[in-house]
Amino acid sequence: MKLTSNTILITGGASGIGYELTKQLTALGNTILITGRDQAKMDRAKAAFPKIHTFRSDVSDPKAIATLYEEITKEFPKLNILINNAGIMRKINVHDKAGSLEDLTREIEINLSGPIHMVKQFLPHLKTKSEAAIMNVSSGLAFVPLPISPVYCATKAGLHSFTESLRVQLKNTKVKVFDLAPPATQTELLDGFDVEDLKGASTMKVEDMVKAAIKGMQTDRFEIRPGQANQLKMMSRLAPGFILKQMSRSVDRMLRTLD
Template identity: 40%
Template sequence: MNISGNTIFIPGSTSGIGLALALELQAKGNKVIVGGRRADLLEQIATEHPAIDTVQIDTADPASIDAAAKEVLAKYPDLNVLVTMAGIMRIEDWHQPESFLASAESVITTNVLGPIRLIAAFIEHLRGQPDATIMTVSSGLAFTPLKITPSYNASKAAIHMLSESIRLQLADTTVKVVELEPPSVRTSLLPGQESSEFAMPLDAFVTEVVELLESQPDAKEIQVERVKFLRYGEARGDYDQVVATLNAADPHGK
């Protein structure tokens, strides 16, 4: 992915990693469109950052995705990058179905069906661009499970394998597939995570991500140094130790 000269749509980016990344990419010379559910947050972003455009979208709603895609493509025919940022994380207790079923369904709808529906809405357009990118967002927890968030872990493992698979299928097109794999980052994804010492500072994370995108334009996976502990436990042969360390250290992980 080229670091500048793109038109980028980032649904699910009214706060946290999404918004921070949107601002950094805009500063690098890209046209950036932020998408989100809440009109008040979109209005605030438009006021505070007039170079950023906004579109209302609920990635858990297929009709909203279709409507937003039509709006974005009508306004920005040069769109060539889609970042499927939207995601939710829930603490679940799987001892009883009433404790986890509704949460699990919501997580899978947002974290798995959301990106699938977004890609479906934009893929034909992206294939028509001379240089296009789909950036998916998985997690270090796609590779090492956090005990308290089973559905989130599973959703991000699904995104990892989806990314691997569609990259193979789209190899005969102009569309690149890049997977962003965050560690725990200081955002509001879980209660208390914004102040967690275990989590990586947001500014430091986004700075390192942009540096990696700039220095490795052909990278398939964007991995800050901090996520490699989770990403490569099995390959190193210390997977059980990594799982134990993660789950003993802090309940707030991404």
């Protein structure tokens, strides 16, 4: 699809992959709207890219999504691309006795329910456009889990599945549906993980990952799997037991500390 002169909404656009999408898509001549919870972070992005527009909005709150929809469609009726990028990733030890049930599933509200609610809310508007797209940012971990982050990986497998169904349901509309499955990428998301957790993963530079994402959209590659994400998908089919064992080493270490 053409990636100039669009109006693009990017959730979680003030840092990491969202920030780099903001940077590269602004340079291509698009109008960019970003969301996030942390206003200071969005103010810093606005200072770097004065032409962007920021909206404080929590993707895990359906009421906030409804308000965002009202504001954006009124102010920016040309909106034609939605990028569901916001997400969090945590290590979770199921043996841990601390923590509430609500907290355990926080990633589901942000990474899975959030994009589904955003799609439902913005779809009628996107369907009115002559060219439109939705890109959901899943992960290479949608294909094989990293068991130290069990809930995160479940959300990404779920989002990948939802995106496939959405593409089929929208096949007779003008709305294209992309799934961006990044591999490990250098952003703050990985700050909570140590070298041992990520052993075997070659972390991609965010600039290169986003370049691949944009090229994928421009060439209508609907499932975009940069770098090692492609290998993860291939291995999940060719040698699922082997790749899961490789991905399980950090849990093996964690279990040894519990002995």
